[in-house]
Amino acid sequence: MNALDPILVVDDDDVDVMTVQMALDELSVTNPLARAADGEEALGYLRNSESTPPGLILIDLNMPRMNGIELLGIIKADEVFKRIPAVVLTTSSADRDVKRSFELGAAGYMLKPVGYEQFLDIMRTLHVYWIYSEAP
């Protein structure tokens, strides 16, 4: 991932998005953050020719209108979008969700911890991993 590629956060909860933003700021991540409140919005962003294609997509599962699993299915079926690494960042620890996500081609599955410190750890790990990973 290029340091200037945006990170697309698909989450309906503002505080969660804020937490991601705060964590990225605290970790001095330069990548800009793009936000979509649900799956449909995310698709809208991705299909908009004016938006910069993201280097990483963080997807919450439980969202109104179009949930994360549905979104993942659509992205991974798309010839272009499927190359973008999509990591599930969710509260659900249900086996079914984990299995389904990986079946659809998720690049990772992270549980949102309740404490901010642990959240920070997760964001750091994610960023470090993808900043060192080559982009397609």
Place this chain on the structure above:
Amino acid sequence: MTVILLTSGAVLLLTGVVYFAYEFLTFRQTTVRQLSTLGEIISANSTAALAFYDQADANEILSALQAERHFVAAGLYDLEGNLFSSYPPDLPPAAFPAAPEADGYRFGDSHLVGFQPVVQGNKRLGTLFLKADMEAMYARFRLYGGMAILLIGFSFVVAYLLSNRLQQQISKPILALAETAKAVSDHRDYSVRATKLGEDELGLLTDAFNQMLMQIQEQNQALRDSAGRLRAVLNSSLTAVVVIDADGRISDWNARAEKMFGWSHTEARGQLLGEIMIPARYRDAHQQGIKRFLATGEGPILNRQLEMTALRRDGSEFPVELSVSLVKTDEQVTFCGFVTDITERKRADESLKQQAAVLENMTEGVNVADPDGTIFFTNPAFDRIFGYERGELLGQKISVLNSLSPEENTLQISTIMEALKAEGIWRGDLRNRKKDGTCFYTSASICAQEIGGKLCWISVQEDITKRKQAESELKRFADELQASNQDLERFAYVASHDLKTPLRGISSLAHWLRAGYSSKLDERGIELLNLMTKRIFRLNDLIEGILHYSRVSREVASLVEIDLNEVVASAVDLISPPAHITITVPKPLPILRGNLTRLTQIFQNLLSNSVKFVDKPVGQISVSCEAQDDKWLFCLSDNGPGIDKKYFDKIFEIFQTLHPRDVVEGTGVGLTLVKKIVEISGGKIWVESRVGEGTEFYFTLPQNEGYR
């Protein structure tokens, strides 16, 4: 020949004697008559000489006698009895009787003597004495005897010659015949032939005799052939043939009987049938039967097929079918028994009976149909299932049984045919029609089987209407349950997400408040923020607890071999109890089949529970297990504070804790979770405790079955 000679000799002798006696008598009479005639003549001639005493004349008359040389003496006596004249003249007077004797002629010793009165008119003058020798008669007899001897001799010779000749002609062939007959009867050799010696009647007889022998020989040969064929037939017969006489003794016995009963023909002959072939308990009846038949002529067992038990030489018994026929020749009574070993048939009958009983009594219906689908067999269950009277379906087409549309029927038939081709059997459910038109379901298997050269359809069907109903009911319950489970799952899922998201938001906000606004908050404010954060975490744990709990029954477990020693060790490792608490496992724990996650949850929760509450300077926790009947009994004991008996039930209720949450962190889910796991695994859990001393948690798990 001797006989012939003797016979002819005797006949000749007898004839000779009779003839001789006759001659003797007639000759004597003739002699007496001749003498008396002569005497009368002489006496008549002598009257004058006597009357006149003329001796010369008298001598002359007497001398006339010399012509007859048989006269040895003659004399004339006068009335006084004095010899007056004598002949021959030179014979002394002493040779004459002194005086004449009584008149008449008589035979004296070897002479014939006669006294003839000499009479003139009425006047007796004297007596004439005559004496003749018997020489004539003797001569005659000699002649006769010689003739007789000659005749007999001649007869003998002739007889001998004749008999010799006859013997050549008659006796020899007859003797030869007799000898041949003797040889035939002695050696029973009918191949011998008598030699023919002539063309006469005897030759014809010999021919006839030989002809007869030839016929007897042919008949014998035919009889022997026939008997041989009969024996060969008997011996090759699969039926044992036993012939007995009126006493019950075996007189004949074929090869099959030898094999069947174990006695050879020679061994069996003469034995009592009752003793070697009939088990002891039936022997009396057998004897009685023969006796009754001989007495009354009634034989109820004759000429009938009977089943009975027979005895082998080795003492074993076996079932036979027997028919007895009576063979009566002249005065002799013979019974002929035909015995078939029916062990196999009995066994087959028995197994057929059993099979029939199975068919009769099984709850599944069975029908068998022709290649063209005509039913020719149904068992009672089949009729019952389809609502028909017993046997009512026979002759009907199998198509009356199903309630499919023609299209469905065609499809089903082709499906069944394909299955039959591929696997030889079709199994599945059929939609059928009862006699009253009711539609119902059966679980069926159909196969094709050759019966009596025809490929028949056999179907076995079980009424599954009730099962279908039960199944649909069950399915409905399952659906409902699944729906409610899905609701619950949905609920738990949403709860986890929707409850946790704001919680995390609060947590983040509190963090930022503390981080960004610490200069504006006093100590009290910071403390309040900390308290808030603690409760955030507690609420998070509660939510997690609910999720765990709701997940226990939903997860489909895979059963694996689990070493509980490892489970406990890893739980201890995870809990990492403080140094003053020791967890011991005195005896090795068993290895069992189960769900690793759940077993781990049990031990982890119970152990952490104990660890959490230990209040002694040295905490001691031990885990043990023992086999009890068909289950494992686990015990987890500690020397903690103990639990008041009144809380024994409460501690297993969800969200119930016995301590203020701020003193001991606890969600009140752990023991509830353990209880649920133990119970859905088929076990029980309970607690024993003394306040201040310690607590024992007991739980059981089934030994044999793995649990989910």
